[in-house]
Amino acid sequence: MSQVYNWQLNRKMEYPHDEHHPKRQFAFVFNLNRCIGCQTCTMACKSTWTFSKGQEYMWWNNVETKPYGGYPQFWDVKLLKMLDEVNPGGQKWNKDTFDGMTVFEAARKNVGDASQRVLGYLPTDEEWRSPNIYEDSAKGEKGVEGSFHKEGVKLPEHKTWFFYLARICNHCTYPACLAACPRNAIYKRPEDGVVLVDQQRCRGYRKCVEACPYKKAMYRPSTRVTEKCIACFPRLEGKDPETKGQPMETRCMAACIGQIRLQGLVKINDDGSWTEDRYNPIYYLVKVAKVALPLYPQFGTEPNGYYIPPRWIHRGFLKQMFGPGVDSAIDSYMVPDRELLAVQQLFRKTNRIIFRYEIKEGPKVYETQIHGKPFTLYNDTVIAYDQTGKEIVRTQVEEPFYVRPNIHQNSI
Numbered sequence: 001m002s003q004v005y006n007w008q009l010n011r012k013m014e015y016p017h018d019e020h021h022p023k024r025q026f027a028f029v030f031n032l033n034r035c036i037g038c039q040t041c042t043m044a045c046k047s048t049w050t051f052s053k054g055q056e057y058m059w060w061n062n063v064e065t066k067p068y069g070g071y072p073q074f075w076d077v078k079l080l081k082m083l084d085e086v087n088p089g090g091q092k093w094n095k096d097t098f099d100g101m102t103v104f105e106a107a108r109k110n111v112g113d114a115s116q117r118v119l120g121y122l123p124t125d126e127e128w129r130s131p132n133i134y135e136d137s138a139k140g141e142k143g144v145e146g147s148f149h150k151e152g153v154k155l156p157e158h159k160t161w162f163f164y165l166a167r168i169c170n171h172c173t174y175p176a177c178l179a180a181c182p183r184n185a186i187y188k189r190p191e192d193g194v195v196l197v198d199q200q201r202c203r204g205y206r207k208c209v210e211a212c213p214y215k216k217a218m219y220r221p222s223t224r225v226t227e228k229c230i231a232c233f234p235r236l237e238g239k240d241p242e243t244k245g246q247p248m249e250t251r252c253m254a255a256c257i258g259q260i261r262l263q264g265l266v267k268i269n270d271d272g273s274w275t276e277d278r279y280n281p282i283y284y285l286v287k288v289a290k291v292a293l294p295l296y297p298q299f300g301t302e303p304n305g306y307y308i309p310p311r312w313i314h315r316g317f318l319k320q321m322f323g324p325g326v327d328s329a330i331d332s333y334m335v336p337d338r339e340l341l342a343v344q345q346l347f348r349k350t351n352r353i354i355f356r357y358e359i360k361e362g363p364k365v366y367e368t369q370i371h372g373k374p375f376t377l378y379n380d381t382v383i384a385y386d387q388t389g390k391e392i393v394r395t396q397v398e399e400p401f402y403v404r405p406n407i408h409q410n411s412i
């Protein structure tokens with residue numbers, strides 16, 4: 001085992017391989033306050049990559065309803081329980097530092113089987129079978145079905161609640177799938193950090209399926225090898241004719257109806273830290289505004305998917321899922337400053353990858369109070385540029401308001 005630095009845990013941790021980092025990293029931010037559970041992303045991915053024989057149960061992108069839903073069923077609850085069994089009562093944060101055990105560290109302590117590098121489990125066929133089970137099922141007042149609180153919809157926390165959690169492979173910095181593979185068939189691309197399975201080397205041992213804490217490596221029985229999200233890498237490489245050689249967002253991102261998704265490529269230093277890139281929107285949201293948080297950072301893979309937590313959900317539940325930054329992320333999101341509000345307008349305004357943004361200040365529109373805090377809205381303009389510095393989109397904080405004429409082409 002090597003010692004590697006995991007910035008999400010604020011400490012070093014054990015990992016079966018030495019540190020090697022890509023030059024850039026595929027990363028994304030999902031705003032869970034906006035997801036409407038329409039599954040357009042799910043179908044965009046399915047119809048692109050997993051529509052063939054042997055892939056029937058595969059959903060590289062899935063959207064589950066929390067707290068009860070999950071694909072495969074109960075994937076996160078099961079692993080949280082296993083970790084707690086290995087380290088009873090010790091899976092805790094001490095301020096920003098995780099004092100508990102990651103899936104790599106817990107495997108070492110667990111050692112019934114010395115060859116086990118990652119703590120995990122293999123889901124049953126049954127558990128993969130119903131990807132959208134418990135859709136729209138809310139948590140009742142006491143966790144009892146039908147016991148819904150009559151006045152339970154006031155912020156800061158609704159008493160009756162659910163939310164949609166959209167998920168893809170996180171193209172982790174320290175992938176558990178890669179760590180567990182005895183054939184070294186899984187690799188992380190140096191140019192963009194995308195994690196891929198070499199279909200020639202894979203022998204279908206399913207160690208990756210067992211190890212991935214997010215259960216995003218999937219076995220294909222018709223070919224007897226593993227497949228997983230490939231981050232639509234031809235689009236990242238600018239192979240789609242539409243973008244004329246420039247990086248383009250994945251299919252699931254570009255299709256998002258709720259405009260919850262923003263994907264980018266962040267620059268990485270040799271030691272794995274993010275190169276300061278103040279006006280890259282992903283860098284800004286994760287490192288400056290700190291409004292977007294990793295999913296289950298305590299698992300230890302340093303996932304590169306980040307989430308703006310849903311503001312109406314029980315804080316304890318959110319902290320278990322997104323770590324200690326939840327309160328401050330929600331506070332910032334609920335009363336956004338001028339820059340955060342402007343950057344939020346970039347979600348789904350283009351299918352090109354944005355490498356830099358610029359804000360041109362506009363007039364004050366109105367002032368108000370939100371939860372006792374002053375808030376001022378400015379109609380700023382935000383401009384996005386591609387990696388060559390070419391402008392790709394320009395939009396405003398205040399949505400343009402059009403009044404249709406009485407007679408227009410689609411009048412009925």
Ligand code: SF4
Nearest residue numbers: 169170172176177212
């Ligand atoms: S989410 Fe799972 S499959 Fe994807 S890189 Fe991380 S460990 Fe591997």
Ligand code: SF4
Nearest residue numbers: 035038039041256258
């Ligand atoms: S397309 Fe967007 S809004 Fe619809 S389910 Fe997917 S992430 Fe949510």
